[in-house]
Amino acid sequence: MTQLIISTDPAQPAVAAAQATYGTPPPDVAYPKTIKSFVRRAGRTTTGQAKAFEDLGPRFVLPYTAALLDADAVFGRNAPLVLEIGFGMGEATAHIAKVRADDNFLCCEVHEPGVGALLKRIGEQGLTNIRILQHDAVEVVDHMLPLACLDGIHIFFPDPWHKKKHNKRRLIQAPLVAKLAARLKPGGYLHCATDWQPYAEQMLQMLGAEPLLANTAAGFAPQPDYRPLTKFENRGLRLGHGVWDVVFVRRN
Ligand SMILES: C[S@@+](CC[C@H](N)C(=O)[O-])C[C@H]1O[C@@H](n2cnc3c(N)ncnc32)[C@H](O)[C@@H]1O
16 A cells, blocks of 8 residues: 655655655645635535534544644544545445545535535445545645645536636646645546536547546446436536546656
């Protein structure tokens, strides 16, 4: 199992060795800090979600700090690490954590009722392999994730930002893709899914242009079996909407 590097100080031998192998992270200035990929939506936290926050928050919600994460320490075990960005209400997250019990899932979401909903699922399903960061995932990637620490990344149905003037708020853009690729281990995967065709094409183009990544398919990928059809997706499919999966791996 690859050991996590918990510093970016190149004076430290382990960091220097990792940077010699994997390269230095792309500069933070590449992703404009003022543009957010989300708006903080209003939304009521239910009584059940509030109780889940109270009972399970201390164990499963990690504080955001601008310091590199020691994943083995926060999960209490050494296991493959998957980052999820934007889990919404956590339906797919909980399903995947259950069917992949041997993997650890570090899950970012800014929407408070969504965090409460995932905590509730964690309690109901007895899940132990999820930790939540209620914070902007871009800052988490920038400040908490060491190079080459991830075995996988899930970005399912990211906000499509349909209007052309809002396209700049989409998550899947070259600078963030480069940062994500740098945090994957060689052989680690980046899996995106969307129901908005122009965004699906942008995903294919952006991931295809990243030198560290290689497509696992000729174009769009077949839906991997671990990703469930959520209520939202099923409704879309009934209405005749398409869904596209894009799965790339980090080159050696
Ligand atoms: C359209 S929803 C999809 C949710 C879920 N993945 C699904 O398939 O139902 C996108 C979610 O991403 C979250 N999000 C967007 N940008 C984010 C960011 N930079 N960090 C954390 N969460 C983010 C939003 O709050 C929203 O809940």
